[in-house]
Amino acid sequence: MVCKIAPTETPSRTGEREQEIADYETALDAAGYGRFSRSVLCACALAFFTTGVENCVMSYVLPAARCELQLTTYQAGLINMAFMSGGVASAFFWGIVGDVFGRKNILSLTLLVDSTILLAQSTVSDYRLLLAARTLNGFLIGAPSTLVFTYLSDLVGAKRRQFYLDVTGMSFVAAWLILPAIAWLVIPFKLPGYTTLLPIYSWRLYLALGSIPGFLSGIWLMFLPESPRLMSDTNRSDRALKIIAYINKCNNGSKSEFKIKKLIQENIFMSKTINGDQSRTKALFIGVLKDLRMLVSKSYAVKSSLLLFVFFANMAAGFGLNFWIPELLLRTQGKPCTANISLPLPENAMLFNASNVAWKDIAKTYNNFSTPKYNASVYMHEEICNETINDSVFTSGLIVGACCVLGNAACALVSARGGAGVRRAAALCAGACALASGCLAAAVCACAAPAPLAVAAAAALNAASLNGNVLLIRLLLHALPPKLGGLGVCWGAWWGRAGGVASNLAVGVLLDYSCPAPFVSVAALLALSIGAIMMIKLEEAKVIDEVKTDSDIVEKNVGLDRYISTHM
Known part of the structure; x- marks a missing residue:
C-alpha cells in the first residue's frame, strides 16, 4: 500500500486561503463603505420617513377637510x-412575508401601493x-416599519451599522x-374662482405631496x-x-x-432546506410558537405583562392623543375659548368644560369674531363653514416636531448606556407624558391656558411619547433574554397599536362632550406605567459557553429579532 503525502503549505498560502473563506459579517465588512452604503442609507431613511408621513399626515388633513367632507369629531376619530x-393587523405579518418573498420586493411593492392609495385619497369625496x-394604509405601511431596519442591517457592515440605524430612525420623527x-x-393656499369637476382644496394638494416620498423610496x-x-x-x-x-x-x-470567494453558512434554515423536512416559513412559525410559550410561562409572565402594559399606555399617548394635537390647538384659537372669557357657562357645561358651551347662543352674541365656529357633533357646520386654520397651529406643530427630533437624538445617546439608564429615562419620559x-x-381643554403653555404641553406630550417608545423597546431587550427579544417587541407593537386604537376612539367620542376625559385617562395609565417600568427586572449579563449544540443554534436564530423595527 502506497501512502501519498500531501505537500505542506507555506504560511503565506494558508493565509491566502483563510482570506478567501469568511462568514457573512466578515465579508460584509470587507466590502467597505462608500457610494453603495450611502445609497442604501438614503433609500431606507426615505422609506422610514414615509412611515412617519403616514402617521402624521391626517393630523393636518382632518381639520382642513372637515367642511368639505362634513366630518363629525366621532368620524375623525374613526x-x-x-x-x-x-x-395592529399587520404587527406579525410582514416580517415573515418579507422572509419568504424577499425583503426588497416587499418593501418596494408596499411603498408604491401605499403611496398610490394615499394619492387616490386626494380625490375622495x-x-x-x-x-x-386609511385602513389599507395602516396595514401596508407596517411593512416598511418592520422590514426597513432588517434590510439596512443586511447591507451595511457592523462597524457603521448602529450609526446608520440611528440616522434612519431619526427620519421617522423628522x-x-x-x-x-x-x-x-399648502393648506392656507386658496384658488378662488376656479370651477372644475373635482373641487380644488388645499388639503387635497397636501395629501398628493405626502405621497411623493413613498413613490421615490419605492422606486429607489x-x-x-x-x-x-x-x-x-x-x-x-453563490x-x-x-x-x-x-x-x-x-x-x-x-x-x-x-478576495473572499466563499461564505460560511451560519443560519439553521440552510439545513432545513437541504433535508427537506420542513419549509423555512414553517420552521420560523414553529420557533415563534415555542418562544411564545416561554414568554407566557411562569418565569416571564409577570415581566411580560408589565412590558405589554407600558407599551399600551405609552402608545395610547404617542399614537392616540398626538394625532389630535393640531385639532386641540385649533380649538384653543376658536370662538369657544374667546367667548369663554366673558360669557358664563350653562349649568350642564360646567359639568364638563368649555367645549359644551351652547354654541348657537355664543354665535349670535359673538358673531363679530372671524374665528371658526364649532358644533358639539360636527366640526364646523352651521350657516357658514369656515375652514381657515390659524397660523399658530402650524408654528406650534413645528415646535413640537423640533422637540421630537432633539429628543430622538438624546434617546440614541441614553440607549447606549445600559439597561439601568434606559429604565430611568423611560420612566422620566412616561412621567413627562403624563404631566403633559x-x-x-x-x-x-378648559380654555384656561395661554398659547405658549398649550404649545409646551403639546411638545412635551409628542416628544416624550414618541421617544419613550424607543426607550421602551430598548428596555424590553434588556429585560428579556435575546431569544425572546424579537417576539417581545412584536407583542409590544401589537399592544401599543391597540392602545392607539382605543385612545383615538375615546377622543373621537368624548372630545365634544368632555374634552379632559381621554387626556385624564391616558395620564392615569401613564402614571401607573411609571411604577410598572420600575418593577421590571433586567436580565443579568451571562457568559455564553463557546461550545453550542445544534439545538442551541436553532433556538437562537429562529426568533423574530431580525424581523422587527426599533421604531413603531
Whole structure:
C-alpha cells in the first residue's frame, strides 16, 4: 500500500486561503463603505420617513377637510382608529412575508401601493372611502416599519451599522417636523374662482405631496439588490457572494478586487432546506410558537405583562392623543375659548368644560369674531363653514416636531448606556407624558391656558411619547433574554397599536362632550406605567459557553429579532 503525502503549505498560502473563506459579517465588512452604503442609507431613511408621513399626515388633513367632507369629531376619530387598526393587523405579518418573498420586493411593492392609495385619497369625496383607504394604509405601511431596519442591517457592515440605524430612525420623527412646515405653506393656499369637476382644496394638494416620498423610496429600492443575508440563509450562497462583491465594487471602485470567494453558512434554515423536512416559513412559525410559550410561562409572565402594559399606555399617548394635537390647538384659537372669557357657562357645561358651551347662543352674541365656529357633533357646520386654520397651529406643530427630533437624538445617546439608564429615562419620559396630558386636560381643554403653555404641553406630550417608545423597546431587550427579544417587541407593537386604537376612539367620542376625559385617562395609565417600568427586572449579563449544540443554534436564530423595527 502506497501512502501519498500531501505537500505542506507555506504560511503565506494558508493565509491566502483563510482570506478567501469568511462568514457573512466578515465579508460584509470587507466590502467597505462608500457610494453603495450611502445609497442604501438614503433609500431606507426615505422609506422610514414615509412611515412617519403616514402617521402624521391626517393630523393636518382632518381639520382642513372637515367642511368639505362634513366630518363629525366621532368620524375623525374613526379615521385615525382605522389607520391604527391596520397596523395592529399587520404587527406579525410582514416580517415573515418579507422572509419568504424577499425583503426588497416587499418593501418596494408596499411603498408604491401605499403611496398610490394615499394619492387616490386626494380625490375622495366620501368619508367612508377615506375610512377604508386609511385602513389599507395602516396595514401596508407596517411593512416598511418592520422590514426597513432588517434590510439596512443586511447591507451595511457592523462597524457603521448602529450609526446608520440611528440616522434612519431619526427620519421617522423628522416627518413630524417637516410636515407642519409643508402644511403651513399648502393648506392656507386658496384658488378662488376656479370651477372644475373635482373641487380644488388645499388639503387635497397636501395629501398628493405626502405621497411623493413613498413613490421615490419605492422606486429607489427597485434598483438595489436583495438582502445577501437572506440569500445566504436560504442556501443561495453563490448569489449572496455576488451581491457582496457588487457592494465592494460600488464602494471601492470597479477595479477593486474582492478576495473572499466563499461564505460560511451560519443560519439553521440552510439545513432545513437541504433535508427537506420542513419549509423555512414553517420552521420560523414553529420557533415563534415555542418562544411564545416561554414568554407566557411562569418565569416571564409577570415581566411580560408589565412590558405589554407600558407599551399600551405609552402608545395610547404617542399614537392616540398626538394625532389630535393640531385639532386641540385649533380649538384653543376658536370662538369657544374667546367667548369663554366673558360669557358664563350653562349649568350642564360646567359639568364638563368649555367645549359644551351652547354654541348657537355664543354665535349670535359673538358673531363679530372671524374665528371658526364649532358644533358639539360636527366640526364646523352651521350657516357658514369656515375652514381657515390659524397660523399658530402650524408654528406650534413645528415646535413640537423640533422637540421630537432633539429628543430622538438624546434617546440614541441614553440607549447606549445600559439597561439601568434606559429604565430611568423611560420612566422620566412616561412621567413627562403624563404631566403633559394632565396639563392639556386641566388647562387647554378648559380654555384656561395661554398659547405658549398649550404649545409646551403639546411638545412635551409628542416628544416624550414618541421617544419613550424607543426607550421602551430598548428596555424590553434588556429585560428579556435575546431569544425572546424579537417576539417581545412584536407583542409590544401589537399592544401599543391597540392602545392607539382605543385612545383615538375615546377622543373621537368624548372630545365634544368632555374634552379632559381621554387626556385624564391616558395620564392615569401613564402614571401607573411609571411604577410598572420600575418593577421590571433586567436580565443579568451571562457568559455564553463557546461550545453550542445544534439545538442551541436553532433556538437562537429562529426568533423574530431580525424581523422587527426599533421604531413603531
